[in-house]
Amino acid sequence: MRVAVFSTKPYDEAFLRKANGDGDHELLFLEPRLNAGTAPLAESCEAVCAFVNDDLGAETLQALAAHGVSFAALRSAGFNHVDLRAAAALGIAVARVPDYSPHAVAEHCAALVLALNRKTHRAYNRVREHNFALTGLLGFDLHGRTVGVVGTGKIGACFARIMAGFGCRVLASDPFPSEAALAAGVEYTDLEDLLPASDIVSLHCPLTPETHHLIDAERIALMRPGVMLVNTSRGALVDTAAVIDGLKSGRIGHLGLDVYEEEDELFFEDLSDQVIGDDVFDRLNAFPNVLITGHQAFFTVEAIEAIAATTIANLTAFAWTGAGVYPVALD
Numbered sequence: 387m388r389v390a391v392f393s394t395k396p397y398d399e400a401f402l403r404k405a406n407g408d409g410d411h412e413l414l415f416l417e418p419r420l421n422a423g424t425a426p427l428a429e430s431c432e433a434v435c436a437f438v439n440d441d442l443g444a445e446t447l448q449a450l451a452a453h454g455v456s457f458a459a460l461r462s463a464g465f466n467h468v469d470l471r472a473a474a475a476l477g478i479a480v481a482r483v484p485d486y487s488p489h490a491v492a493e494h495c496a497a498l499v500l501a502l503n504r505k506t507h508r509a510y511n512r513v514r515e516h517n518f519a520l521t522g523l524l525g526f527d528l529h530g531r532t533v534g535v536v537g538t539g540k541i542g543a544c545f546a547r548i549m550a551g552f553g554c555r556v557l558a559s560d561p562f563p564s565e566a567a568l569a570a571g572v573e574y575t576d577l578e579d580l581l582p583a584s585d586i587v588s589l590h591c592p593l594t595p596e597t598h599h600l601i602d603a604e605r606i607a608l609m610r611p612g613v614m615l616v617n618t619s620r621g622a623l624v625d626t627a628a629v630i631d632g633l634k635s636g637r638i639g640h641l642g643l644d645v646y647e648e649e650d651e652l653f654f655e656d657l658s659d660q661v662i663g664d665d666v667f668d669r670l671n672a673f674p675n676v677l678i679t680g681h682q683a684f685f686t687v688e689a690i691e692a693i694a695a696t697t698i699a700n701l702t703a704f705a706w707t708g709a710g711v712y713p714v715a716l717d
Contacts, residue, residue: 387705388412389459390428392420393437393654397690398461402435405694411701425449433457433701438464438681439650442480444472451476457710459700461693464620465714466593474716481700481710485540487689492544494683495588495618498642499549502614502677503528529553534584536577536600537591537619538564545588546572557583560591581608586616593620603628612639618683621647626666633673641676644683653681 387410391402394415402413414431418424420440426449428434434455436442442458447469450458458473460482473480501507504525512519533549535542535558543566546556550570558567559577568574577600581587587609591597601615601624609615615638617624626647632638646652648664662668670676684693700710 387433387701388414388431389433389435389701390414390416390431390455391435392416392418392424392427392440395654398437398694401690401694402697405691405698407698411698411705420446422446422449426453428455429453431455433459433704435459435461435697435701436467437654438462438467439654440467442468442473444469447472447476447478451478457481457701457704459697459704459710460714461697464592466620468714470714470716479704479709480714481704481712482714483693483696483700484712486684486692486696487686488540488544490686490689491541491618491683492548494644494679495541495545495590495616495642496548498616498618498644498677498679499528499586499588499614502616502640502642502675507677508674531555531585532557532583534559534580534587535567535572536560536580536587536589538562538567538572539590539592540566541618542588542590543567543570543572545590546570549586554586577605578608581605582610584613585610586614588616589619589623591619591623593622598622599625599628601625601629603631606632606637609637611637613637614640614642616642618642618644621645621649626670630666630669633676639675641670641673643670643676643678645681646670646678649681 389411391413394417399415416427420436422445425446428450436458456478458478458480463484465482468480505523509523529552532555535546538558538560543564546567547570550556556572557580558572558574559580563574606628703711
């Protein structure tokens with residue numbers, strides 16, 4: 387099957403070629419992101435392979451269908467960037483990668499917690515300038531602290547186990563309690579009870595209409611003064627304007643982000659020689675108690691291998707049966 391792979395980086399090509407083995411599929415690697423304007427690049431292809439920041443809205447899907455595309459293989463677990471209703475109407479099947487390496491994301495989240503707490507990123511820059519003063523680098527013991535985990539799917543449950551290993555009390559909020567989390571000693575409670583009880587709040591839930599701006603001004607007001615908030619899930623889980631207000635007031639004492647509400651035009655690109663036009667992002671980045679990484683939590687060898695293998699499996703399954711191994715459809 388001929389497949390147009392959009393948003394290709396060198397590592398995407400390397401791992402997908404390896405997963406494709408003897409070349410069961412003809413992979414056309416394309417650097418541009420997928421949108422209505424670039425969709426014609428998939429001409430003569432039966433399928434497209436898209437990443438998390440590609441646009442698979444109705445207009446893009448219509449353009450793809452006009453060029454004969456009937457399958458979209460997502461290199462991501464999330465699918466909020468896909469208009470599933472339009473895809474169904476156009477006869478375009480969609481599949482995703484529901485599980486790659488929960489350890490990758492959970493461990494990166496723990497790294498953000500540790501770096502924010504002990505100011506590792508600030509200490510690194512100081513030492514490079516031969517500044518060995520400790521003033522302003524004071525942290526706290528994680529042992530004995532309370533960590534609130536919002537969403538305990540595979541990633542959230544893995545993060546909960548890591549924090550329990552530090553000797554933390556772990557609270558969780560999820561309508562579907564995880565057996566793995568319960569086995570690690572996690573205590574389930576309502577979100578409104580979790581927020582004021584937690585020293586650290588970490589978000590691990592999917593982005594849905596119900597979770598959009600889950601963390602807003604009202605819920606930030608419930609949090610402990612000086613709380614650490616970490617989001618490695620989806621940017622729009624938090625109301626960025628409300629978070630900035632929380633940072634200014636001191637209600638949020640530390641903020642760790644691997645995702646950002648308006649990341650589409652920023653993340654996964656080298657913009658080091660450009661002026662960023664996003665004033666909100668620049669404002670966030672100006673706070674000394676904010677640490678932002680560019681959607682790299684998933685980025686480990688194990689995770690990329692799993693993503694590539696599942697993507698090829700979805701393509702092969704569609705070629706044989708007309709559906710991916712992990713299809714995404716309207717409820």
